[in-house]
Amino acid sequence: MVEEKTIKIVRATPRDAYALSVLTKEYFDYAQLDSAKIRARLENGDYEYWLARDAESGALAGFIDVDFTSVPGLRKEGDAAVLAMPEAPEAALPKQAKILGLAVLPEFRGRGIARRLVAKAAERARARDCIKIFLLVREDNEGARGLYEKLDFALAGALAEKLWNQKILLYAKELKN
Numbered sequence: 787m788v789e790e791k792t793i794k795i796v797r798a799t800p801r802d803a804y805a806l807s808v809l810t811k812e813y814f815d816y817a818q819l820d821s822a823k824i825r826a827r828l829e830n831g832d833y834e835y836w837l838a839r840d841a842e843s844g845a846l847a848g849f850i851d852v853d854f855t856s857v858p859g860l861r862k863e864g865d866a867a868v869l870a871m872p873e874a875p876e877a878a879l880p881k882q883a884k885i886l887g888l889a890v891l892p893e894f895r896g897r898g899i900a901r902r903l904v905a906k907a908a909e910r911a912r913a914r915d916c917i918k919i920f921l922l923v924r925e926d927n928e929g930a931r932g933l934y935e936k937l938d939f940a941l942a943g944a945l946a947e948k949l950w951n952q953k954i955l956l957y958a959k960e961l962k963n
């Protein structure tokens with residue numbers, strides 16, 4: 787695919803909280819993240835949001851957000867059933883990055899923007915010494931599953947419990963530094 791030169795991948799700042807809250811409501815309403823919560827994440831180094839922005843118009847084309855606290859986060863969010871982690875002090879556990887949200891606006895889809903956003907998330911995860919990057923996706927989200935499979939993520943399990951009456955799958959990719 788020809789790289790879209792006018793689309794720049796840039797780190798979000800707290801000033802982007804409102805725009806991100808609108809997109810989050812559109813695509814991940816269940817997450818119940820308002821702009822105050824997103825702003826708090828943007829000010830907290832444990833999370834990174836990256837934007838795809840059209841350099842000519844300034845329009846927001848999409849975003850990805852990544853949680854770098856995933857080892858303790860996994861237990862907190864009850865994912866431990868799918869990722870058996872060894873009993874070890876937290877500091878000794880290998881670090882992993884969790885993609886929390888990824889969306890590209892319909893008019894910008896099919897141009898390799900999600901591919902670039904996921905590549906940026908993986909690049910940041912490597913830079914932060916993570917050994918793995920993973921995400922959860924609804925079984926019926928064939929578009930997202932097609933994307934992750936194309937990007938060499940492997941199906942690594944499923945949550946024991948259904949959420950919103952949907953089976954939730956885990957996709958993961960090992961990262962080599």
Ligand SMILES: CC(C)(COP(=O)(O)OP(=O)(O)OC[C@H]1O[C@@H](n2cnc3c(N)ncnc32)[C@H](O)[C@@H]1OP(=O)(O)O)[C@@H](O)C(=O)NCCC(=O)NCCS
Nearest residue numbers: 888889890895896897898899900901923929930932933936
């Ligand atoms: C899924 C989504 C992020 C894809 O964004 P995109 O920018 O159109 O994806 P890309 O153009 O970067 O696609 C990269 C690759 O993934 C594959 N892919 C993308 N969308 C796909 C789809 N709907 N079905 C199958 N494969 C798909 C493409 O084949 C492409 O491979 P190619 O480059 O070899 O052609 C976008 O459709 C979206 O925002 N959906 C709604 C929100 C959502 O479901 N987010 C994921 C939640 S986990």
